[in-house]
Every structure is written in structure tokens, then in C-alpha cells.
Amino acid sequence: MNEMIHPIARLGSDVAAGLVGHQEMVERLLVALLAGGHVLIEGPPGIAKTRAVKRLAAYLPGSHARIQCTPDLLPADLTGTQVFRPETGAFEFVPGPLFHSLVLVDEINRAPPKVQSALLEAMAESQVTTSGVTRRLPDPFMVVATQNPIEHEGTFPLPEAQMDRFLLHLSLGLPEAEQERAILDLVAAERVAPAGPAADPLAVDTLHRARAEAAEVHLSPALKDYIVRLVMASRPGGAVAAFVEHAISPRGTLALAAAAQARAWLKGRDYALPEDVAALAPDALAHRLIPTWAAIGEGRTGRSLVADILAAVEPW
Numbered sequence: 001m002n003e004m005i006h007p008i009a010r011l012g013s014d015v016a017a018g019l020v021g022h023q024e025m026v027e028r029l030l031v032a033l034l035a036g037g038h039v040l041i042e043g044p045p046g047i048a049k050t051r052a053v054k055r056l057a058a059y060l061p062g063s064h065a066r067i068q069c070t071p072d073l074l075p076a077d078l079t080g081t082q083v084f085r086p087e088t089g090a091f092e093f094v095p096g097p098l099f100h101s102l103v104l105v106d107e108i109n110r111a112p113p114k115v116q117s118a119l120l121e122a123m124a125e126s127q128v129t130t131s132g133v134t135r136r137l138p139d140p141f142m143v144v145a146t147q148n149p150i151e152h153e154g155t156f157p158l159p160e161a162q163m164d165r166f167l168l169h170l171s172l173g174l175p176e177a178e179q180e181r182a183i184l185d186l187v188a189a190e191r192v193a194p195a196g197p198a199a200d201p202l203a204v205d206t207l208h209r210a211r212a213e214a215a216e217v218h219l220s221p222a223l224k225d226y227i228v229r230l231v232m233a234s235r236p237g238g239a240v241a242a243f244v245e246h247a248i249s250p251r252g253t254l255a256l257a258a259a260a261q262a263r264a265w266l267k268g269r270d271y272a273l274p275e276d277v278a279a280l281a282p283d284a285l286a287h288r289l290i291p292t293w294a295a296i297g298e299g300r301t302g303r304s305l306v307a308d309i310l311a312a313v314e315p316w
């Protein structure tokens with residue numbers, strides 16, 4: 001991995017090359033890809049969420065699909081349906097858009113609860129059950145969902161208890177003036193010379209090997225202890241317990257450890273550091289921590305509580 005650029009690092013720069021800024025989003029997408037997790041991206045429309053995921057899809061092995069969520073969507077629109085074939089006189093299963101390696105679920109909070117739970121179940125199990133038959137989803141299988149925070153009319157907020165099916169929850173804002181200028185120039189240049197198809201997508205073996213290596217990245221006992229102390233700070237008796245309605249569960253502990261390992265691997269290390277844990281803690285933990293109503297009234301959020309936890313808990 002020393003003198004040659006690893007194909008996954010190259011994938012990261014290929015995805016980033018078509019974006020102004022968003023280095024953190026690209027890194028997080030790679031972290032989730034390596035850890036085998038799913039990502040929820042929250043942010044206003046028009047900031048290149050779809051663009052980023054489409055670029056990622058272009059360089060990944062396997063097929064991809066996009067699901068635009070609407071209030072009239074049905075679970076079968078995602079999972080697939082039995083269709084009667086008069087020619088054969090039999091029913092045949094026509095797989096839905098979930099049966100792809102990278103699935104972009106746009107505006108997930110516009111999908112009705114039954115669709116959301118079918119999706120979240122598929123994400124947790126990597127399988128889909130329809131009319132009593134269980135079918136495996138492809139490998140790799142990664143969901144990137146987007147959600148628009150300013151839209152409330154006709155939306156169905158994701159159930160808080162199911163948010164934690166996402167390994168990472170990113171929260172993005174609008175770009176600065178300088179970036180807006182760069183976006184103008186980038187899009188103008190592309191109009192003159194449209195980009196061709198992706199050079200060579202990642203081989204599925206390369207991804208599997210990288211995932212195995214990331215899973216073997218060393219977490220020292222002290223670092224594991226740091227992760228646990230961060231999580232425990234949200235539990236009764238912990239630093240922010242007074243503001244917490246629902247504390248972080250073991251799924252959060254596991255998510256943070258896996259994300260930290262993936263980040264360390266991306267940095268070319270076979271051991272994780274406190275900085276890996278601290279860098280990923282907001283995106284790995286904030287959506288698993290529900291503040292009390294009183295705390296929300298005082299302006300606290302999952303994110304601000306994780307920031308408080310990071311300030312209160314020392315790595316060693």
C-alpha cells in the first residue's frame with residue numbers, strides 16, 4: 001500500500017474530483033463502504049448529495065439504483081413483487097430497486113412509515129422477505145439515504161429507534177461564497193467538456209480484501225475503553241445524562257469502533273488512534289442519542305451533546 005495508490009484511495013479522489021469541498025462527506029462514504037454500513041445524509045437541496053452518490057456508484061462494483069421517495073410509495077416498490085406470467089401460468093418474482101449494490105434513497109422522510117421500515121429491515125438483515133420467501137440482497141449492499149431538514153409538510157420523520165440502522169449520519173450545510181464560485185466554474189467546464197464514463201470501477205475482490213483489512217485494524221484496550229467511556233457518558237450517571245431521553249446503545253459502540261478502524265485504514269495505518277474515534281464520534285453517535293424535551297427546548301441536539309461528551313471525556 002506504500003508506493004502504489006490503493007484503488008480505494010483512488011476511488012476517493014475520483015469521487016472528490018467532481019465535487020467542490022465535501023472532503024468529509026467523501027471520507028465518510030468510504031468509511032461506511034469499508035465498514036459495510038449505510039449512510040444518512042441530511043442537508044438542504046442543491047448541495048450535490050445526489051451528485052456525490054452517483055459518482056460513488058460509477059466507481060463501485062455492481063449495479064446501482066435510485067429511489068425517489070413519495071408519500072404514495074409502497075414497500076413492494078422497493079422490495080419487488082410477484083408478477084403473473086400468462087405464458088407460463090406461474091408467478092415470477094420481479095426484484096425491486098433494493099436488489100442493487102448501491103441504493104440511493106432520496107428524501108427518505110417523504111416515504112410512509114411502512115416503506116421506511118421495509119427499507120430499514122432490508123438494511124439490517126441484507127435480505128428481503130416477500131410472500132414468505134426470503135431473498136439475499138447483493139454483496140456489497142450499501143444504502144445512502146438523503147433527507148431534507150427544512151421540509152416538514154407531508155413528511156414522515158424517521159423513527160428515532162430506527163435511525164441507528166445507519167452507521168453514519170452526516171449533516172451538511174450550504175457552501176461559502178468561494179465554493180459557490182468554484183461550483184460555477186466546475187459545472188461550466190463540464191458543460192464544455194462532459195466527463196466520460198468512469199475509468200475502471202473497483203474490483204469486488206479489492207473491496208472485500210480492504211474490508212477484511214479494516215476489520216483487523218488494531219484497537220488497543222485503552223482505545224476500546226475510550227469508546228466505551230464516550231458511550232457511557234450518555235447513560236445514567238454520565239456527563240450528559242441529565243439531557244438524555246434515550247442513551248446510545250451497544251450498536252453505537254460497535255458503529256464507532258468499526259468507523260474508527262475504517263478511518264485508520266484509509267489513513268494507511270493498521271492501528272486506530274483517539275483522533276479516529278473523535279473524528280467519527282459525531283457522525284457515528286449523534287443520531288443515536290435523543291435529548292429530552294427540556295434539553296431540546298434549551299437548544300441542545302444529539303450533535304451538541306456528542307460535542308459535550310467529547311469535551312468531557314479524555315482519550316487516556
Ligand SMILES: Nc1ncnc2c1ncn2[C@@H]1O[C@H](COP(=O)(O)OP(=O)(O)O)[C@@H](O)[C@H]1O
Nearest residue numbers: 018019020021045046047048049050051052183
Ligand atoms: N459542492 C458541489 N460540488 C459540485 N457541484 C455542486 C456542488 N454543490 C452543488 N453542485 C451542483 O448543484 C447541482 C445540484 O446537485 P444535486 O446533487 O442534485 O444536489 P442535492 O442532491 O443535494 O439536492 C448539481 O448540478 C451539482 O453539480
Ligand SMILES: [Mg+2]
Nearest residue numbers: 049050106146
Ligand atoms: Mg438530490
